[in-house]
Amino acid sequence: MNRFADMTVAQLLAALASPNPTPGGGTAAAIAGAMGTSILVMVASLAKSRNNTDDEKAALASARAAIEPITVTLLDLADADAASFDAVMAAYRLPKATDGEKLARTHAIQAALRGATEIPLETLRACAHALEHAHAVADYGNRSAESDTGVAIGLLKAAADGAAANVRSNLGGLKDEAFKAATEAETARLLFSPATLA
Amino acid sequence: MNRFADMTVAQLLAALASPNPTPGGGTAAAIAGAMGTSILVMVASLAKSRNNTDDEKAALASARAAIEPITVTLLDLADADAASFDAVMAAYRLPKATDGEKLARTHAIQAALRGATEIPLETLRACAHALEHAHAVADYGNRSAESDTGVAIGLLKAAADGAAANVRSNLGGLKDEAFKAATEAETARLLFSPATLA
Numbered sequence: 001m002n003r004f005a006d007m008t009v010a011q012l013l014a015a016l017a018s019p020n021p022t023p024g025g026g027t028a029a030a031i032a033g034a035m036g037t038s039i040l041v042m043v044a045s046l047a048k049s050r051n052n053t054d055d056e057k058a059a060l061a062s063a064r065a066a067i068e069p070i071t072v073t074l075l076d077l078a079d080a081d082a083a084s085f086d087a088v089m090a091a092y093r094l095p096k097a098t099d100g101e102k103l104a105r106t107h108a109i110q111a112a113l114r115g116a117t118e119i120p121l122e123t124l125r126a127c128a129h130a131l132e133h134a135h136a137v138a139d140y141g142n143r144s145a146e147s148d149t150g151v152a153i154g155l156l157k158a159a160a161d162g163a164a165a166n167v168r169s170n171l172g173g174l175k176d177e178a179f180k181a182a183t184e185a186e187t188a189r190l191l192f193s194p195a196t197l198a
Numbered sequence: 199m200n201r202f203a204d205m206t207v208a209q210l211l212a213a214l215a216s217p218n219p220t221p222g223g224g225t226a227a228a229i230a231g232a233m234g235t236s237i238l239v240m241v242a243s244l245a246k247s248r249n250n251t252d253d254e255k256a257a258l259a260s261a262r263a264a265i266e267p268i269t270v271t272l273l274d275l276a277d278a279d280a281a282s283f284d285a286v287m288a289a290y291r292l293p294k295a296t297d298g299e300k301l302a303r304t305h306a307i308q309a310a311l312r313g314a315t316e317i318p319l320e321t322l323r324a325c326a327h328a329l330e331h332a333h334a335v336a337d338y339g340n341r342s343a344e345s346d347t348g349v350a351i352g353l354l355k356a357a358a359d360g361a362a363a364n365v366r367s368n369l370g371g372l373k374d375e376a377f378k379a380a381t382e383a384e385t386a387r388l389l390f391s392p393a394t395l396a
Contacts, residue, residue, distance in 0.1 A: 005208040017269070
């Protein structure tokens with residue numbers, strides 16, 4: 001499979017617009033989140049002013065160090081999201097003529113749906129983690145980049161919401177009640193964390 | 199200048215993360231909006247069910263026809279946003295040794311800031327227009343793509359908010375009070391329109 005990172009923006013948009021089910025919202029959410037983390041890295045690279053205190057410099061450097069690797073994580077998740085949904089559709093296409101085939105197909109669907117739940121949950125975790133550090137960038141970053149920081153936080157929140165919608169959509173088809181309850185609890189906790197809501 | 203549409207996603211993210219002021223939040227907002235419109239085109243291409251009524255088919259086709267050209271508009275605005283902000287910075291760098299130079303520089307800054315206000319306002323208009331039609335996609339599109347529609351609407355709202363933040367940020371430096379009042383009024387109207395809030 002082509003990596004989305006290596007597609008041009010025009011190719012990515014054409015792939016999203018095509019009637020094929022993947023790439024879909026999960027991939028777009030991850031890439032939107034990666035635009036958010038990239039902008040935060042830019043803002044965290046600008047001093048607040050010529051008079052930045054040592055503490056302010058340290059807070060920005062620490063936020064930048066935490067946020068920078070999340071861009072790569074989100075690009076990986078953009079690919080993984082499409083692959084995990086392709087696996088769900090492949091499982092649904094398995095033969096179901098005999099009882100043995102039906103059983104194998106049911107197991108394959110459940111395993112694939114679980115994967116298609118875990119990937120957007122990872123996206124949600126990555127966005128929530130970036131948002132925890134975004135507020136240091138907003139507080140100590142250069143004031144002239146304030147609207148950039150605002151856009152970045154808005155994109156990360158939209159990405160977190162979109163990832164959560166995908167988690168819940170795929171969770172609906174799962175039968176493992178313990179996994180469903182734990183995943184829904186973590187999704188709600190991440191969505192309603194102070195950093196995600198602020 | 200390279201068009202962002204022709205950059206790979208990885209190149210776009212590296213450009214956003216670089217300490218250069220452009221591309222910044224305005225470009226990212228436009229591209230996030232274009233991901234939203236692309237996903238809506240995909241969902242509008244799927245029938246709701248095998249029993250779609252003629253009215254439902256017509257509503258989806260109409261929404262699709264309205265949304266599809268907005269992707270290209272938003273890609274153009276991604277480029278225009280960076281160019282308009284580059285023009286602001288170029289104007290600030292003009293010489294200011296003599297009174298004549300100071301006057302010319304002030305005029306150039308005002309003209310450039312006006313451009314850097316009008317571009318994100320166009321982005322906001324494009325996103326608000328897409329959101330007006332997104333609700334037909336949510337109502338008549340395929341239910342299995344519900345979470346995709348949700349991600350698309352979330353991205354368009356984040357793009358609209360980000361564009362509005364950029365309008366207001368650049369509006370602050372303008373001296374033409376009539377233009378400022380009219381632009382702020384349109385920005386507020388678009389942000390608080392039923393389609394943008396729903």
